[in-house]
Amino acid sequence: MKLFQQLLVAPAALGLLAPVAVSAAELNLNGVNQYAADSQEQVTSITQFSDVRPTDWAYQALSNLIERYGCVAGYPNGTFKGGQAMTRYEAAALLNACLDRISEVTDELKKLMAEFEKELAVLRGRVDGLEAKVGELEANQFSTTTKLKGIATFVIGANSYGGSAQVTPLGATVNNALFGTALVPGSEFADNARALQGATAFNYDVRLNFDTSFTGKDLLRTTLRAGNFADSPFGQPVVGLNALEVGFEESCGAGADCGDVVAINRLFYQFPIGSNFTATIGGRVRQDDMLALWPSVYPADTVLDVFTYAGAPGTYSLNLGAGGGLWWKSGNWSISANYVAANGDVGNPSEGGIGTSGSSETGTVQLGYGSSNFGLAVAYTYSNGAGIYTGNGTPLAAFGFANSESVNSVGISGYWQPTNAGWFPSISAGWGINSHNADDSTFVGEIVDGATTQSWYVGLQWADAFIKGNSLGMGVGQATFLTNSGNDSNLEANDGNYAWEWWYKFQVTDNISVTPALYYLSAPQGQLQKSDNDSFSNFGGLVKTTFRF
Known part of the structure; x- marks a missing residue:
């Protein structure tokens, strides 16, 4: 009163x-x-x-x-x-x-x-205007607890192929088994690549994130996603390493066309337990959604997908399915543990479920230290079935993953970034190694059981490059490749390859960016193209436009 x-x-x-x-x-x-x-x-x-x-x-x-x-x-x-x-x-x-x-x-x-x-009259008018706008927003909002964040991406680009390396019998067997293609021994990889993915194409990806909070500290995330990259030049058979991070296509079974279908891509609930623990559970949650620290500051939405796994795709496989996790964080230190079953929604234990032979599961533990300028993480992942990551590697490495009963993966990744933008870029780097286990009673099992595969990358990014708000970046590394066969008498490893990308992001407005990019794959077929010492390479270019709303 x-x-x-x-x-x-x-x-x-x-x-x-x-x-x-x-x-x-x-x-x-x-x-x-x-x-x-x-x-x-x-x-x-x-x-x-x-x-x-x-x-x-x-x-x-x-x-x-x-x-x-x-x-x-x-x-x-x-x-x-x-x-x-x-x-x-x-x-x-x-x-x-x-x-x-x-x-x-x-x-x-x-x-x-x-x-x-006069000044009071102006202020009074502004207050009245704000009250009217607030009233309009309150009248038209669809929810008082949910925020919508959307990302729409356009990509237009193409690939160019060179070299005279021919498809070997082993190359035909591996490629046809992995991708269902019909490569003929004696034909050239370049000719097959041009025939299957040589056109210029315009593709899109759309993500709608609905973030809901009931207490101000929890998060219920629902993500709707759609894309039409299934038949695009980026990620088709022959050269799977030219897949883009943004290249999304909803999986809906063999032989089915899922282009332009909107589907639930994420659905999980995250909430704190006390002051140091955070729990996550969801019917459709991804491995990295349950990590307290992502050990890289190299942008995950740039160009090639191979550079978006902190250098260790086997460890950070981004397995997606039913799962849960818990992380502890105190100061800059964190420990994360999570489990994901890609087939966790299936009732048949031989084909799915939680903790069964058909779960296609991953279990991950990570120890990390992260600050605004520096971060480092060591992680271990056990995977089996379809939970084993088969992409982001040479065909021979992917074949090894696909025929493994289980894989043990370790990754070491970190980053450093300057406090202020300048001549020094942020630096992200990572390395991963994978140990494969299989039934060695078969010819394929002899090669796969005891085999090792490795990968690494370095990513550089200059903030405010030339113009404030714009960014310049470069990535280099080796996609997962076979470094040791389980039986060298049957197959001696010689699977090396290199991937490069260069990009410049124009920040047109706060919500629109345009990113022209170039990339080069020195030996995307790895060992399969080296039997006759001839080369096969992939050079690509694109323009990506991103809208955030």
Whole structure:
């Protein structure tokens, strides 16, 4: 209640307690006159009252009236007589003294209002406009707990192929088994690549993230995604390493066309447990959604998919399915553990479920240290079935993954970035190694069981390159390749390859960016193209436009 209202209510309340009629004999007119007269000699501090103590219940209220408004006086002997009953005349005298002070303040306010009349009118108009906009937003919002974040990406580009390397019998067997293609031994890889993916194409990817919070600290994420990259030049058979990070196509079974189909890509709930733990559970959650630290600052939405796994695709396989995880974080240190079953929604234990032979599962543990300038993580992943990552490698490495019963993977990744943009770029690097296990009673099993594959990358990014807000980047590394066969007498590893990418992002507006990019794959077929020492290479170019809303 405001002061003026309190002063009006006080005498009314006292009137209810006092007799309706007051006789002259009952009223000490001299005391009232004395009180009213002494009100002109206003006290300035509550300490001037000898009978008011800090322990009194009304001490603070009396102090505010004296020091803020200056409208309380005492008696000539320096007392306030707080315990003495107040008559209505005394209340009127007090009210009159306070009203005089408020009137003075009001006059000052009137002068200020007159002086700044124009400015106050402008502010009043802005406030009215803001109130109208807030009202409109509240009337049209679809949810008070959910925010929509969308990303739409256009990609137009093509590939060029060179070299005279021919398809070997082993190359035909591996490629046809992995991709269902019909490569003929003796034909050239370049000719097959041009025939299957030599055109210029325009593709798109759309992601809609609905982020919901019920407590302000939790997160329910629902992601809808659609794309039409299934038949694009980026990621088709023959050269799977030219797949783009943004190149999405919803899987819907062999031989089925899923282009332009909107589907649930993510659905998980994340919530804190105490001050240091965070739990995640979901029917469609990805491995990296449950990591407290991602050990890279090289942009994951740039160009080639091979550079978006922190250098260790086997470890950071990004397995997607039903799962859950828990991480602990204290200061810059964190420990994460999670489990994902790609077929966790299937009832048949031989084809899916949780913790079965058909789960296609991954289990990951990561120890990380991360600050704004520096980060490092060591991670281990066990995977089996379809949970074993088969992409992002040479065909021979992918063949080894596809025929493994289980894989143990270790990755070491980290980053450093300068505090301020300048000549020094951010640096991200990573290395991964994978150990394969298979039934060695078969010819393929002999090659795969005990085999190892490795990968590495280095990514550089210059912030505010040439123009503030723009970025320049480069990545180099080796996609997963076979470094040791389980049986060298059957297959001796010689599977090396190199991948490069260069890009420049123009930040056209806060919500629109345009990124032209070039990339080069020195030996995308790895060992399969080296039997006759002839080469086969892939050079590509594209322009990517990203809209964020």
